[in-house]
Amino acid sequence: MSTSMLSVRGLGMQFGGLKALSDVTMEVATGEFVGVIGPNGAGKTTFFHAISGVHVPTSGTVRIRGQEMQGNSPDAFCRAGVARTFQTPRIFGDMTVLENVRFAFMFGNRGGDAALVDKVIEETHLSGLRGETAGELPPARQRQLEIAMALATAPRLLLLDEVAAGLTEGEVEDVARLIRRLRDTYGLTVVWIEHAVRTLMKTVDRVAVLNFGQLLADGTPAQIAADPKVISAYLGDEVDDADKADKVDEVSQ
Numbered sequence: 001m002s003t004s005m006l007s008v009r010g011l012g013m014q015f016g017g018l019k020a021l022s023d024v025t026m027e028v029a030t031g032e033f034v035g036v037i038g039p040n041g042a043g044k045t046t047f048f049h050a051i052s053g054v055h056v057p058t059s060g061t062v063r064i065r066g067q068e069m070q071g072n073s074p075d076a077f078c079r080a081g082v083a084r085t086f087q088t089p090r091i092f093g094d095m096t097v098l099e100n101v102r103f104a105f106m107f108g109n110r111g112g113d114a115a116l117v118d119k120v121i122e123e124t125h126l127s128g129l130r131g132e133t134a135g136e137l138p139p140a141r142q143r144q145l146e147i148a149m150a151l152a153t154a155p156r157l158l159l160l161d162e163v164a165a166g167l168t169e170g171e172v173e174d175v176a177r178l179i180r181r182l183r184d185t186y187g188l189t190v191v192w193i194e195h196a197v198r199t200l201m202k203t204v205d206r207v208a209v210l211n212f213g214q215l216l217a218d219g220t221p222a223q224i225a226a227d228p229k230v231i232s233a234y235l236g237d238e239v240d241d242a243d244k245a246d247k248v249d250e251v252s253q
């Protein structure tokens with residue numbers, strides 16, 4: 001029987017009069033690879049903030065491997081084995097790749113064991129760029145660095161927020177391959193928010209769809225692609241027929 005890595009019950013997040021999340025309940029089993037999709041403003045990033053200690057949810061519970069965690073600091077989530085990337089990479093632009101990864105090791109209380117640091121740099125394909133200034137790297141390399149920094153904290157649960165944003169189609173495929181490989185190498189559980197729905201659907205085991213702060217659907221990529229509720233959430237009322245065709249294409253391929 002699979003064990004639960006992440007268990008979210010009745011999660012709510014209210015900002016003044018706005019309900020960014022309402023009653024979201026979701027289980028992620030150990031070793032699972034789950035994608036989270038949804039239109040702009042659906043609550044995806046807020047969901048990550050609430051399950052990584054950035055926000056204290058207004059209601060509901062967040063359990064990591066059975067331990068109740070809502071209201072704890074990001075540092076406590078990190079110690080519980082949660083690492084995440086951010087929509088805008090949070091790297092230190094004026095430091096080198098190596099210094100950034102070393103810093104992440106310190107943040108994860110893992111010291112700076114040179115062999116372990118090297119291993120993470122190698123596994124994220126950054127060996128040739130160790131001495132480069134992080135802020136001068138192209139977007140795809142900065143994303144790899146952010147993933148390296150998340151790995152440096154030895155996570156069990158890796159939360160990826162739009163790591164493919166701003167990348168070319170080929171780079172998106174590369175990053176998906178990298179994540180899959182890291183997941184296998186480290187036995188990670190991964191939750192990945194992404195707008196590049198086509199690649200995401202080919203990569204993950206399961207997809208959760210958020211819409212207006214609520215969990216609209218949760219199922220295998222095939223189930224989600226065939227779900228009329230999902231199609232219509234992605235279509236909206238106002239888009240023209242050409243846009244609709246594109247979106248249906250994206251969700252169902």
Ligand SMILES: Nc1ncnc2c1ncn2[C@@H]1O[C@H](COP(=O)(O)OP(=O)(O)OP(=O)(O)O)[C@@H](O)[C@H]1O
Nearest residue numbers: 015018019020038039040041042043044045046047
């Ligand atoms: N700190 C905040 N204060 C007030 N409102 C917020 C805050 N953070 C998010 N929101 C609002 O909550 C809603 C959900 O935002 P969120 O960023 O989680 O959506 P998203 O699905 O990640 O969107 P996108 O795909 O555009 O990144 C939006 O209406 C947003 O404006």
